[in-house]
Amino acid sequence: xxxxxxxxxxxxxxxxxxxxxxxxxxxxxxxxxxxxxxxxxxxxxxxxxxxxxxxxxxxxxxxxxxxxxxxxxxxxxxxxxxxxxxxxxxxxxxxxxxxxxxxxxxxxxxxxxxxxxxxxxxxxxxxxxxxxxxxxxxxxxxxxxxxxxxxxxxxxxxxxxxxxxxxxxxxxxxxxxxxxxxxxxxxxxxxxxxxxxxxxxxxxxxxxxxxxxxxxxxxxxxxxxxxxxxxxxxxxxxxxxxxxxxxxxxxxxxxxxxxxxxxxxxxxxxxxxxxxxxxxxxxxxxxxxxxxxxxxxxxxxxxxxxxxxxxxxxxxxxxxxxxxxxxxxxxxxxxxxxxxxxxxxxxxxxxxxxxxxxxxxxxxxxxxxxxxxxxxxxxxxxxxxxxxxxxxxxxxxxxxxxxxxxxxxxxxxxxxxxxxxxxxxxxxxxxxxxxxxxxxxxxxxxxxxxxxxxxxxxxxxxxxxxxxxxxxxxxxxxxxxxxxxxxxxxxxxxx
Numbered sequence: 317x318x319x320x321x322x323x324x325x326x327x328x329x330x331x332x333x334x335x336x337x338x339x340x341x342x343x344x345x346x347x348x349x350x351x352x353x354x355x356x357x358x359x360x361x362x363x364x365x366x367x368x369x370x371x372x373x374x375x376x377x378x379x380x381x382x383x384x385x386x387x388x389x390x391x392x393x394x395x396x397x398x399x400x401x402x403x404x405x406x407x408x409x410x411x412x413x414x415x416x417x418x419x420x421x422x423x424x425x426x427x428x429x430x431x432x433x434x435x436x437x438x439x440x441x442x443x444x445x446x447x448x449x450x451x452x453x454x455x456x457x458x459x460x461x462x463x464x465x466x467x468x469x470x471x472x473x474x475x476x477x478x479x480x481x482x483x484x485x486x487x488x489x490x491x492x493x494x495x496x497x498x499x500x501x502x503x504x505x506x507x508x509x510x511x512x513x514x515x516x517x518x519x520x521x522x523x524x525x526x527x528x529x530x531x532x533x534x535x536x537x538x539x540x541x542x543x544x545x546x547x548x549x550x551x552x553x554x555x556x557x558x559x560x561x562x563x564x565x566x567x568x569x570x571x572x573x574x575x576x577x578x579x580x581x582x583x584x585x586x587x588x589x590x591x592x593x594x595x596x597x598x599x600x601x602x603x604x605x606x607x608x609x610x611x612x613x614x615x616x617x618x619x620x621x622x623x624x625x626x627x628x629x630x631x632x633x634x635x636x637x638x639x640x641x642x643x644x645x646x647x648x649x650x651x652x653x654x655x656x657x658x659x660x661x662x663x664x665x666x667x668x669x670x671x672x673x674x675x676x677x678x679x680x681x682x683x684x685x686x687x688x689x690x691x692x693x694x695x696x697x698x699x700x701x702x703x704x705x706x707x708x709x710x711x712x713x714x715x716x717x718x719x720x721x722x723x724x725x726x727x728x729x730x731x732x733x734x735x736x737x738x739x740x741x742x743x744x745x746x747x748x749x750x751x752x753x754x755x756x757x758x759x760x761x762x763x764x765x766x767x768x769x770x771x772x773x774x775x776x777x778x779x780x781x782x783x784x785x786x787x788x789x790x791x792x793x794x795x796x797x798x799x800x801x802x803x804x805x806x807x808x809x810x811x
Contacts, residue, residue, distance in 0.1 A: 326413060330361035330507070332368060332531050333514040335375035336524025341532070342367040349508065352420035352653040352660075353644055355689035361507050364532035366540040369499070372528040373546050376470045376497035379525030386467050386495030390446035397442025397493060400520035404435040404481075407516060411481065411509055416644045419477050419506040420653030420691065421607055423645055434485035434513075437789075440773045441489035444791065453802075460805040465798040467495035468573070469548035472541040474534075474562070475510070476554045477503035477655050478610040478713075484510055486777075487551045488527065490793040499528045499547070501538050503554075505655050507531045534558065543569045549797060553577040553612075555711070556736070556782045575786035575796045577612070577778055579711040580739030583732035584615035584768060585722075585754065588623045590744040591766060597631040599742075599768040600717070605639040605651050605695045609715035610659075612783075613740040615768055617701075617708055619728050622721045629678065629699060629719065636679045639715070641692040653690045654714060660691040663714030667696055670707040675718070676700040703734050711737070725750060729757045738780030742768045761787075 330349060331338040339362070340346075346360035362368070379385060385393070404411065412427035421430070453461035471491040475483040480502055488498050502510035514529045530537050542550050542565035550572055552562045559576040566574035584603070590596050603615050620628045644652030654660040660683065667681050680696030693714055701708050701718040708718050722728035732741060742764040743754045755763040761779040764770065771777075776787035786796050 326358075326417065328359040328414065328508050329511065330359045330531065331511075332362040332364050332372075333511060333529045334368065334372045335528065336518055341365065342371070347504065347533075349418065350656065351417045352656055352691040353417060353688075358417055358508070361504070361531050364530040364537045366536075368530050368532070369537055369540040369544060372499045372530050373470060373472075373541075373544050375525040375528055376499050377546055379523060380467070380469055380497040384523040385492075385497065385526045393493065393495070394442045394445040396521040397445065397489070398439055400517050400522065401435040401439035401442065403516040403520055404431060404438065404513070407512070408432075408435075411512060413645075414508045414512060415480060415506070416652070418508045419480065419655045420644055422642075422649045422652045424647050424649075425607070430479060430481045434481040437482070437485040437773055438489045441493040441793075444794075445493045448791070448794065457809065458807055460807055462803040462805070464801050464803065465494070465794065466801055468797055468799055469496060470546060471496045471498050471797060472544065472547045472550040473498055473500045474538050474541065474550070474552045474554065475500070475502055477505035478607060478612075480506040481509050481513065483553050484513060486788040486793070487553075491549075491551070491797045492522070492527065494794055494797045496549075496797055497526050497528075499530060499541060501530050501532070501541055504531065504533050505659075539565065542566065542574075545570045547572055549573045549575070551575045551786075551796065553788075555579055556784075559784060573796070576784040577786070577788055578782060578784040579737055580612045580614070580779065580783055581617055581709065581711055581735045581737045582613055582615045582740040582742075582760070583617045583619055583728075583735075583758070584742045585619045585728050585732060585744065586621065586624070586628065587725075587743070587745040587747075587750065588621040589746050589750075590624070591746040593624070593628065594631065595766075596744045597628060598635065601632050601635045601639070603768045604717045605715045608641075608651055608654055608693070609663075610655065610713050612711070613762075613769065615740070615742060616712060616716065616718060617732070617735075618717055618719045619722050619732060620719060621728075622723055625719070625721050629697075632697065633679055636695050636697065639695040641684045641694065643688075651695065651715065653692050655691070657691055659713065660693060663693050663712060663716065666707055666710070666712045666714070666716060670698045670701070670705065670716070670718070673705045673707070674700070675705060675707060678719075680715070703731055709735070725754055729754060733757075733759050736782040739783040740764070740769075740779070
């Protein structure tokens with residue numbers, strides 16, 4: 317597909333999807349969906365509020381109570397979810413183009429990574445539906461104790477704008493597989509693929525009311541969902557600031573369970589005995605600039621052992637020109653646009669703070685491609701960064717790498733753990749004892765060794781500290797969307 321030529325002819329439906337129907341907001345209000353690629357308006361989107369959330373939750377509750385989804389045999393739910401995944405793949409070009417126009421990532425990654433990962437996630441949880449067994453407890457012979465999983469009920473899902481399809485899939489797939497009904501609130505910055513996914517879910521055979529999408533702003537649609545007395549669980553990915561509010565709202569309402577995957581400031585640690593320095597350099601540069609740095613797990617703090625830092629930086633700087641921002645619709649582009657002007661200006665302010673606090677700017681640091689009307693920032697590297705600097709403490713969510721140095725394992729573990737976050741980390745060393753020792757000492761949900769961000773749906777994803785609670789992906793995700801019930805049966809043996 318020629319995305320550059322196809323994009324201008326693309327039309328989008330920005331209405332919400334509630335109880336199986338595309339619908340305008342109750343108020344009739346909309347907001348403009350602006351492309352960060354070139355600043356043009358893609359469509360208008362339903363500006364949902366409390367009344368719309370009420371309608372979506374009511375539809376989800378009715379679907380849950382009459383068992384139209386959870387009452388299906390596991391093998392039936394499995395077939396429908398696999399069909400859903402197949403439809404995502406079949407419509408992959410359309411979804412990838414939509415994602416790129418909506419939030420600015422290079423279209424080749426939207427197709428190869430986002431579409432494929434979302435479809436794989438939904439297929440994997442569909443396959444798991446009829447393969448999870450309940451338990452019988454090892455009680456005395458006078459009792460039979462059954463331990464069963466039951467769906468929690470109505471699940472509210474709020475996802476961010478950086479990986480709209482993947483983040484949605486990580487949550488809706490296990491929630492639906494467990495038999496729940498879902499109300500999804502995508503980010504107002506990237507709502508379009510969520511709506512299209514819901515269309516395809518209906519086409520696949522997921523019953524009306526089981527999967528609903530409300531679009532709108534966080535304060536107007538997200539908050540009513542988190543505060544709703546008839547929502548049993550809220551799953552959120554986004555900033556730590558908003559995540560704290562989600563937990564407060566869960567407590568203020570019906571004490572719904574709240575699962576949050578939040579910010580990160582992940583340390584990437586390269587020892588002098590790194591087995592492949594070129595590979596470490598490529599991973600450090602490629603991982604921070606991938607998706608324009610708009611990744612919660614981006615390795616934004618690079619710790620390089622003092623003895624090899626100069627050589628490491630020389631190699632890193634040689635790679636930077638290859639990440640120059642370009643038109644995301646061009647298949648050759650590897651770094652696209654920041655999601656909108658607000659986020660672009662936030663990134664540029666962080667860059668200015670790095671300069672003012674004494675970090676040394678080695679590359680980038682400026683807005684790019686201004687003439688396009690889009691939102692682009694040059695790939696940026698700072699050296700001489702200290703852990704007390706703003707750019708080392710706060711999540712920038714942009715293509716900005718902070719380089720720090722260290723002298724030994726104890727020094728770098730201390731520095732790496734000096735963060736309110738604990739999402740991911742990496743260790744590069746040929747010493748197996750050092751690798752294990754440092755990995756155990758790092759307070760992070762995932763620690764990579766001699767690579768960064770290799771991944772699979774079979775492993776859990778989440779963090780320590782203010783990076784959130786609970787885990788996405790793997791079978792562990794079912795714990796978030798199910799209740800565990802014990803049924804104790806007294807046995808009076810006649811023998």
